[in-house]
Amino acid sequence: MHPAAKRLHDHEVSGDETNIEYGASEFGGFGQYFRNKQIKLDTQLREANQCRSQIFKDCHIYLNGRTEPSHTILKGLIVSNGGSICAFLGGKTYATHIVAEHLTKRKNNQFANYKVVKPAWVVNCVNQGKLLDWTNYRAIESSLPTLDPKETQEQIILEEREKVNCLAPDYISSYYARSRLHFLSTKKAELRSKCQQLAGQLPVAERPSPRTILHIDFDSFFVAVALKDKPDLKDQPICVSWGGPSSDIASCNYKAREFGVQNGMWVSRALQLCPKLVCLSYNFDEYTRCSDVLYQEIVDLRPDYVTAVSVDEALVDVTSLCSKTDASQLAQELRSRIKAKTGIEASVGVAPNIFLAKMALRLAKPAGVVCLTQSSAPQRLANCSVRDLPGIGYHIAAKLADLGVTNYSHLKRVTENTLKNQLGNAVGTKLVDYLNCQDSDDISLMDQVQKSVGVELCWGVRLLNDNEVAQFTSNLTEELWSRVQSLYPETLTIKFYRRAADAPFVTPKYMGCGRCDVTSKTRRVVGLDLEGLKTLVIQCVQSFACPPMDMRGLGLQLRLMDTTTPTHHAIKFPQLETASRSTSPNKPKIQLPPSRRRGPTTLSQFVNQPDKVEVDMEVFDNLPSQIKREIMAHEDEFLVKVPSSRSRSEPAAVTTYEPVSFRGVTSEAGLRQVLRDWMRSAESPHYEDVCEFRDFVDYLFDSDWNWTKAISLVNYLNHCSLNLSQDWQYLAKVMQERVAQKILPIN
């Protein structure tokens, strides 16, 4: 993508600070993506001109130099919102404001007595529907006696925090309680897991082809729910949102869509397109109730398979049922039952594969059923916008428009190679398949085991200093932890949102994140407990080196260990990182905790502790067996006493010692193999390896991942150790005790 186009896009989606262009609905197939944008802006400009907003009443504004957005756009925004343009600064009328991006030194002086603002001021005024305080958008920092910028920012944050305090103890939970996107995401996860449970109960049947797939979805779901007790509004343009100018529209009805209003659009923008648009409120409980009915009705059909797509949307394999009943009739009956029980309309697409079912659903809306077959589809789909194809969003549609492809039938015009080169192999292949109406017909392949768990918060994040950043980070980590309990995380990716250098300090969306630079870093977290995780995350967040006041959001995502496919690679434990293990065999050191902790042993004890006690591995390995045993049995006490009393021995001769690792091995057989190799490798166990083994077993246990596997592993060790040295036998006994203690209820 052209860098400039890219910038524009960022502008638009991640918080578009202009939010002038929305949406992606119409690509004309004219030239470049970038130029598309310009044309859309102009269209927008004309539409805006018809409005009679008075935001800039009495404002006489001079535009200076190159600006982003362009003079034309700014002019349009100003004029259409009641302002006027000042053509000559020295003229009769005094300019109330000057809009400028950058100023030369000379102009700096020349403009010293004016209110000189950045273009974002104009844009944000329009977006928020009012005249904003210009001082937050100064283009000349020193033009008037003012606070230090840093103090200004501090002041702004203090004021914002009065309204929205992201450090309040219940901030995260109350935020998520109101977030529609959080609602959608969590509901989907819930439903997916329910469907998977259900799948476990279904008989494993043969899969004769062709299949019959239903794709069912409520029509303008949130709006439909909101209209249940307001039937008189039914024919008005309606949307569901929180109502303010910079609030998102979650859902709008078909009447509103006639004006160009779309889901995800800001209310201010939608009101420009459709001044009569009515905003109604959310009702999450009712969404859940309707969703439950939908899924219950589906399950009651006793279908071959159900896959949750969303809270209001599901794929259903009804092949078996359709041997008796007509699919279309089945769908109609389902629709009526759901309508009767929920009071809202659903539509159904029926087809032999997933892609066609989705497209059939699209044709079926509103309140209908459409059946597609391989032979009927090409004709019915010919005029569908490529935007409506699954997996084709704003960006890919834009690139397709550059290739002259705006609707389905145009796909024929381009070669497979062109598609693959321009859009990537995967998308190219997919599009070719779509053109041939080919797609998977196995909806069970769509719900896979969960691979990651994450949490993200990018609203209301306003922090003053490092301390507050750490506090917020800690809170979010707790939220993450609360979602992860019984899973087995391997790495954590931290995604950091930082205000873009040229983005205004006050965001256009109230308390939003504005336009941000987003960067991420990944860390290994195997074995960490909550405290360890917190420390890790806080450190990592600090490593982004962002001025606290520019932090705008944080995301944390845990990648879960793949328990299905064993790999050759190993789990790397976070703090026993390579530095001390393999790459510098001369100084293998183990960092040990200074004192005993409550609760399960995890590796977090070994990291990030201010007072780490270092012990050379050789110290341990050279000890007589008897002492080793004591250490293993009472490791904690030992650790406290040893370090000062024993000077470090010189490094032993470099050996071919290979640390043992259970990394990535998940099958019972694989784990045993590692164990056997380990036992064969040495007369008695290495201290480091003991630590790793212990931590691995603890981890299996504490994470609920598979405690039977932990026990079985330890028992196997015991079994094998009978042929080995006393040290091995002792290790096995210690581990068995350790495991036994975990099984017993805590006294």
Added chain:
DNA sequence: AGATGAGCGAAG
């Protein structure tokens, strides 16, 4: 050749 990480895009 496969694993991993950063980053982008899509979906609803």
Added chain:
DNA sequence: CATCGCTTCGCTCATCT
């Protein structure tokens, strides 16, 4: 007053081994 911009997955590309 506003506002609640989440979460998971797939893919590409670069890098490491």
